[in-house]
Amino acid sequence: MSEFDEYIRQGEQGPKEKALAWQTAIGLQDVDGLKPSEYLLDTAKRHIEGDITIDEVKGLLDSYYKSKEGRLLSDKERTEEADKVSARITELLQENTFAFNPLEYKRIHKRLFEGIFKFAGQYRTYNISKQEWVLNGASVLYNPFENLAETLEYDFEQERKYNYNAASTDQSIAHIAAFTAGLWQIHPFGEGNTRTTAVFLIKYLRSFGFAVSNDLFAAHSWYFRNALVRANYTNREKGIAPDISFLEMFLRNLVLGEQHELRNRDLHVDAQSENENNSKCKNCTLNCTLEELAVLQFIKDNPKATQEMIAKHINRSQRTVKSMTIRLTEKGLLVRKNGKRDGWWETVNLV
Numbered sequence: 001m002s003e004f005d006e007y008i009r010q011g012e013q014g015p016k017e018k019a020l021a022w023q024t025a026i027g028l029q030d031v032d033g034l035k036p037s038e039y040l041l042d043t044a045k046r047h048i049e050g051d052i053t054i055d056e057v058k059g060l061l062d063s064y065y066k067s068k069e070g071r072l073l074s075d076k077e078r079t080e081e082a083d084k085v086s087a088r089i090t091e092l093l094q095e096n097t098f099a100f101n102p103l104e105y106k107r108i109h110k111r112l113f114e115g116i117f118k119f120a121g122q123y124r125t126y127n128i129s130k131q132e133w134v135l136n137g138a139s140v141l142y143n144p145f146e147n148l149a150e151t152l153e154y155d156f157e158q159e160r161k162y163n164y165n166a167a168s169t170d171q172s173i174a175h176i177a178a179f180t181a182g183l184w185q186i187h188p189f190g191e192g193n194t195r196t197t198a199v200f201l202i203k204y205l206r207s208f209g210f211a212v213s214n215d216l217f218a219a220h221s222w223y224f225r226n227a228l229v230r231a232n233y234t235n236r237e238k239g240i241a242p243d244i245s246f247l248e249m250f251l252r253n254l255v256l257g258e259q260h261e262l263r264n265r266d267l268h269v270d271a272q273s274e275n276e277n278n279s280k281c282k283n284c285t286l287n288c289t290l291e292e293l294a295v296l297q298f299i300k301d302n303p304k305a306t307q308e309m310i311a312k313h314i315n316r317s318q319r320t321v322k323s324m325t326i327r328l329t330e331k332g333l334l335v336r337k338n339g340k341r342d343g344w345w346e347t348v349n350l351v
């Protein structure tokens, strides 16, 4: 079965023709014993789905095969890098350690790219720009290299000051999105910033008590990166303002379990905004903080959880958990069934 059969069966005229063309092209290569890379297959699918034009396919492939120094990388080298780093992401996420500071961010980069990039765990010493498909080839303005450390320190300090206990889940998600977008815009490393941001963000969200993994990031890595691009790009001449809504949608899927469609083509600066907005809002009307939501989700999965277990899960004292469960009960979001000793918890209205 070919990679593109699905499109040929399901597609309308356009996608079907494109899928057939790709199948033929790849089939022809196969005759010579050449196998397409995962990246090509992925890019071909984007083309078939109408995300990108064939010129953009060519542009993407060109930049994909060029390293930062302009050296051509073989597909094997690329795949090897991506595979090794994926394994390291998994490894890092199995370790239950986290510190909310720039050193941790650096440490993650070092762990992910040691032996792969010479500059693993070191800030860049030159300015960078990167052409983006979603920006018609323009680049985000990245932080100048001279003050990377100070800017990182400042962003962490600001985020540390924010009181999540006084914010609704909506406000909290918006705040985490803004912090993440700011962190990514600094781009302190020559390469590998997006993956470092993803791992850091996962660990940060886990510190709130959310059981998040890398799956959504890996499956939508292009979307995640493009959402960060759009959150940081301004072009006054063309009337394009930074748009954080894509990143918020991603986070809402991740944290609140909503099901927004994450389509790359919507992220293009020329995309028509479809205002039907697929906001399948699930837990956004719950009157609670982000940490309380994490507790509710944990309780939903573990109805027999003791206060001790919950406290351990969110890294708080049992006293804090106790007042939290009382508050959630008062708000009508949590019910204790069958008494204190042999009872269990039931969440109300949690999807």
Ligand SMILES: Nc1ncnc2c1ncn2[C@@H]1O[C@H](COP(=O)(O)OP(=O)(O)OP(=O)(O)O)[C@@H](O)[C@H]1O
Residues within 6 Å of the ligand: 082, 086, 089, 189, 190, 191, 192, 193, 194, 195, 196, 198, 214, 217, 218, 221, 222, 225
């Ligand atoms: N969270 C992730 N998990 C696994 N693979 C990822 C993840 N994010 C990105 N990738 C893969 O890593 C490769 C490089 O991704 P990309 O260039 O977008 O980001 P980066 O190198 O981490 O950051 P940047 O280029 O912005 O400094 C791609 O093959 C991409 O699919």
Ligand SMILES: [Mg+2]
Residues within 6 Å of the ligand: 191, 192, 193
């Ligand atoms: Mg990269």
